[in-house]
Amino acid sequence: AQTVTQSQPEMSVQEAETVTLSCTYDTSESDYYLFWYKQPPSRQMILVIRQEAYKQQNATENRFSVNFQKAAKSFSLKISDSQLGDAAMYFCAQTIIQGAQKLVFGQGTRLTINP
């Protein structure tokens, strides 16, 4: 069975600084995708970044990057130069490649940006 765990219910960071959100997962599958989604107060889930398990190179999207450690089943998100608009709930999620499109989410981390 797939599980995703986010051990930090809340995090806060000063504007312009860097913050790292943690995520661990468990799966018996060898091929899968990992995602970080952002959910602002509007409630719409927005994809931040994704990582294919077969790729060793860590994904990067502008100020957002991941540290993917496949052997440790760890997938952390680093936000550089934090901005007020980054304040939101962040969810780590996993989907396996075979079978239906089904995301398994972590419990979420609420990120606060202090001006």
Next chain:
Amino acid sequence: KAGVTQTPRYLIKTRGQQVTLSCSPISGHRSVSWYQQTPGQGLQFLFEYFSETQRNKGNFPGRFSGRQFSNSRSEMNVSTLELGDSALYLCASTAGGYRTEAFFGQGTRLTVV
């Protein structure tokens, strides 16, 4: 390109009633998934449809059902509503291949009183 559209945005229902929620995916997307989000249980997968066929179902009672039409629009139905069904219901669409990300709608907030 229009995003995923969910209607209605808000609903208030009484215990015992039934409700139908609608999701229109991004044009060209053939897969639609539904998720329930509550403060206690977080985000939980309900079911996924692809080309009018249910491919996978989460661990929810039979009161939760869905369907997909030939234009890929999907509906989910909850019968005999319970207080615990109060939640944000999110719909996501993907192009249908295995290696694509899910795009979410803004959700339907259901309150059961």
